[in-house]
Amino acid sequence: MAARKRRSRKLLLRRIGLGLAGLLALSVVLVLILRWVDPPASAFMMQRWISAHFEPGDPPYIFHEWVDWAVIPGPVKLAVIAAEDQRFPGHGGFDTIEIERAWQRFRAGERLRGASTISQQTAKNLFLWSGRDPIRKGLEVWFTLLIETLWPKERILEVYLNIAQLSPNTFGVGAASWRYFDRPVMALGASDAALIAAVLPNPNIYRLETPSATVKRRAGWIRRQMAQLGGVSYLDKL
The missing domain is CATH 1.20.5 (Single alpha-helices involved in coiled-coils or other helix-helix interfaces)
Incomplete structure (x- = not known):
């Protein structure tokens, strides 16, 4: 037995x-x-689409339009890097400097803040679900390592720009440019790009349709960071 x-x-x-x-x-x-095939949606989009069916309102529940890397203006690419992950060209998916700073601030008594890179956010938004449970975090690490190994930096940023949530129902810079600036993404300038990047930390609170004083201040800070990085020539490091 x-x-x-x-x-x-x-x-x-x-x-x-x-x-x-x-x-x-x-x-x-x-x-x-997915290095070569454009994803038609992301896990976060699907979650939002499902939850929207149980809320008041009429379709469409999701606004999304894929735009290729060559169509996205340099200032839009640079603004997102300046706002979210200034060491994106050089790290392997995880910004150890920001992780160490976040840990030091936490030890000093501040609230523990995330130090997610563009690569981590791409992995999470594309493949996973929202939350902070250990299983999801472990899968986020795995998928981040995969995309950093199998995709060039340009592809990571291209996918991120196309799936990032920019309002409760809007995903990607293509849809956001039409909804909130009434023109295609290729026509966006540096000021528009900074506004888009300014809402990324929390698009449910920071809104493009009615930018608050906080969003405008953050957009101004992003513009200054774009200049300090050297302008769109910074993208040559990707």
Whole structure:
């Protein structure tokens, strides 16, 4: 009886191991495909689309329009880097400097703040769900490593710019440019780009349709950071 139980346990562990290996292999294949194939939606978009069906209001529930890398103006790309992740060209997915600073501030008594990079946010928004549970964080690390390994920096930023949430129902700079600036993304200037980047920390509170004083101040700070980074020539580092 004991020997049978041991064999059953080994068989179960083997099946679990094979299942996990299969899932890991599938995730690698999926990320590799998405290096060239534009994702039609993200996990966050799907979550929002489902939840919107249980809220008052009429369709469309999601505004999204994919725009290719070549169409997105340099100031839009630079503004997001300046606002969210200024070491994006050089890190491998995780900004150890910001992580250390966040930890030091936490030890000094401040609230623990995230230090997510553009790569981490892309992985989370594209593949995962919102929340801070350990499983999701572990998967975020895995998918971040995958996209940093299998995608060039330009592709990571292109996907992020197309799936980032910019209002409760708006995802990506393509849809945001039409909804809030009434023109295609290729016609956006540096001031528009800074406003878009300014709402990224919390698009449910910071709004593009009625920019608050806080959003305008943040947009001004982003413009200054764009200049300090050297302008759009900074994108040559990608």
